[in-house]
Amino acid sequence: MRYLSTALVSEGVTDDQFLPRLLSRALTELCLTEFDDSVEVAEVQPLRDHRGPSSIGQLLDIVERNKGAFNLVFFHRDQGANPHRVREEWLEPLR
Structure with a gap:
């Protein structure tokens, strides 16, 4: 048997309430x-320093x-009306 431990870094508390159950x-x-x-x-497990x-x-x-507490990290960021901006400011730097 293997064990998979994951974390979620999201935009806000409401994401932390909904997404972990869906992802699990x-x-x-x-x-x-x-x-x-x-x-x-x-x-x-949501990872957060503050509410926003x-x-x-x-x-x-x-x-x-x-680090060491999980095998996989999910990052969530809404694209809103400007997916190019999210890709440039968030996705590319995280890669």
Whole structure:
């Protein structure tokens, strides 16, 4: 058996309330259907320093302070009306 521990870095508290349950269910289903070994999927843990969105530097600091506590990190950022801006300011620097 393998163990999968994941974290979520999102924009706000409402994302932290909704997305972990959704992601945990999706990961459980994925692991059941796609892997031969059994995988115990832990609940997705939100990582947050304060209530609002964090900067790229703050996000990376949060992840660095918690490294070793999870195998996979999900980053969530709404694209809103300007997906190009989100890609340029958030996705590319995180890559």
